[in-house]
Amino acid sequence: xxxxxxxxxxxxxxxxxxxxxxxxxxxxxxxxxxxxxxxxxxxxxxxxxxxxxxxxxxxxxxxxxxxxxxxxxxxxxxxxxxxxxxxxxxxxxxxxxxxxxxxxxxxxxxxxxxxxxxxxxxxxxxxxxxxxxxxxxxxxxxxxxxxxxxxxxxxxxxxxxxxxxxxxxxxxxxxxxxxxxxxxxxxxxxxxxxxxxxxxxxxxxxxxxxxxxxxxxxxxxxxxxxxxxxxxxxxxxxxxxxxxxxxxxxxxxxxxxxxxxxxxxxxxxxxxxxxxxxxxxxxxxxxxxxxxxxxxxxxxx
Numbered sequence: 327x328x329x330x331x332x333x334x335x336x337x338x339x340x341x342x343x344x345x346x347x348x349x350x351x352x353x354x355x356x357x358x359x360x361x362x363x364x365x366x367x368x369x370x371x372x373x374x375x376x377x378x379x380x381x382x383x384x385x386x387x388x389x390x391x392x393x394x395x396x397x398x399x400x401x402x403x404x405x406x407x408x409x410x411x412x413x414x415x416x417x418x419x420x421x422x423x424x425x426x427x428x429x430x431x432x433x434x435x436x437x438x439x440x441x442x443x444x445x446x447x448x449x450x451x452x453x454x455x456x457x458x459x460x461x462x463x464x465x466x467x468x469x470x471x472x473x474x475x476x477x478x479x480x481x482x483x484x485x486x487x488x489x490x491x492x493x494x495x496x497x498x499x500x501x502x503x504x505x506x507x508x509x510x511x512x513x514x515x516x517x518x519x520x521x522x523x524x525x526x527x528x529x530x531x532x533x534x535x536x537x538x539x540x541x542x543x544x545x546x547x548x549x550x551x552x553x554x555x556x557x558x559x560x561x562x563x564x565x566x567x568x569x570x571x572x573x574x575x576x577x578x579x580x581x582x583x584x585x586x587x588x589x590x591x592x593x594x595x596x597x598x599x600x601x602x603x604x605x606x607x608x609x610x611x612x613x614x615x616x617x618x619x620x621x622x623x624x625x626x627x
Contacts, residue, residue, distance in 0.1 A: 336353070338550045338554070339547065339550055340546030340548075340549070340550060343522065343546045344522065345521050345543075345547050345573070346520075346623035346625050347566070347623060348566075348622045348623055349624075350562040350565055350566070351559060351565075352557075352558055366624065366627055367627070368621050368627045369457065369627065370621075371437060371456075373498055375429070379397065382395050382396045382397045383395055384410070384412060385410060388412075392410075398410070416432070416436060416439065418435045418440055419431050419432045419434075419435035419441075424444045426487075426489075427488035427489060428487075429495055430442070430487035430488075430490035430492075430494040430495035431444075431487075431494065433494055433495055433498060434452045434495075434497075434500075435452075436498060437455035437456050437499065437500070438454065438455045438456075438500055439456075440503075442494050444489055444490060445489070445490070445491055446484070446485035446486075446489055446490060447491065448483070450491050450493050450504050451503050452503055452504075453503050454500055454501070454502060455500040455507075457472055457498075457499050458472065458499060458507065460627075464627050465626075467627070468624055468626050468627055469625045469626065470519075470625055470626040471626070472499065472507070473510075473516070473617070473625075474507045474508065475509055475510060475516060475613045475616065475617060476510065476613075477610055477613060480496040480506075480508035481493070481495075481496045482508055493506050496508070513580045513612045513613060514580045516613070516616045517576065517580055520616065520620060520623075521543055521573070543573070543577055544573065544577075551566070551570065569622070572615075572619065573619065576612070576615055576616065576619065579608075580612065
């Protein structure tokens with residue numbers, strides 16, 4: 327049987343839906359041609375607001391033979407895939423003459439390396455963040471230049487921390503010195519952005535139809551998916567099934583979260599608002615899994 331040769335930029339299409347595909351063997355010629363240039367490199371920055379217990383973070387020795395410290399033990403199976411860097415500091419985030427405001431100042435400095443102007447007004451000033459520098463270089467090769475994800479609703483104005491603007495405290499990515507890139511905290515919005523077709527009117531119609539008839543986003547691309555499967559080899563059919571299953575599982579988790587409006591509840595109130603079996607950790611995991619889907623489909627780098 328002669329199988330289909332797919333271009334890398336292949337999508338499943340349906341009403342209000344545009345679903346990118348993971349790398350398949352049928353794309354091998356296209357992928358091989360791409361790798362003769364530069365293999366895609368993907369970058370993700372994950373911010374931990376209150377930092378780590380550094381006494382249990384740094385290995386006691388340097389070099390390949392180091393023993394993983396306690397905090398990093400869950401990553402033991404992947405130790406050949408990462409490096410631990412030491413000797414780095416963001417000195418622009420230290421108090422200096424500006425005094426209090428460590429939380430907002432640290433957030434603003436983390437990816438920009440610049441000292442934020444201390445102001446609670448509109449005259450914010452910090453710098454361009456490294457993620458946006460990278461996005462300017464590789465963003466046009468993918469559907470989205472970059473994705474900014476979070477777990478709390480962003481604010482870009484007002485006073486938040488000892489005279490610092492909320493723009494500093496709630497935004498890590500900066501397109502320009504005074505232009506923050508607010509993160510999306512609602513998993514449903516991220517999902518719709520990844521799998522919507524870019525037409526607001528058609529996306530709205532598709533969402534309404536899905537909600538009205540309790541349909542999955544996969545129902546709208548099923549005909550396209552089945553047609554494609556008939557032309558794929560066994561390995562690619564399995565990969566496609568696994569991918570579609572992962573998308574549906576994510577969709578179901580988001581539907582569950584939507585019932586409780588997780589992203590719109592203040593962190594301190596979540597324990598009273600959510601049922602016992604739902605947690606902030608689940609919200610974080612959903613955002614991580616959405617990030618994986620975005621990378622898996624080469625929707626962003």
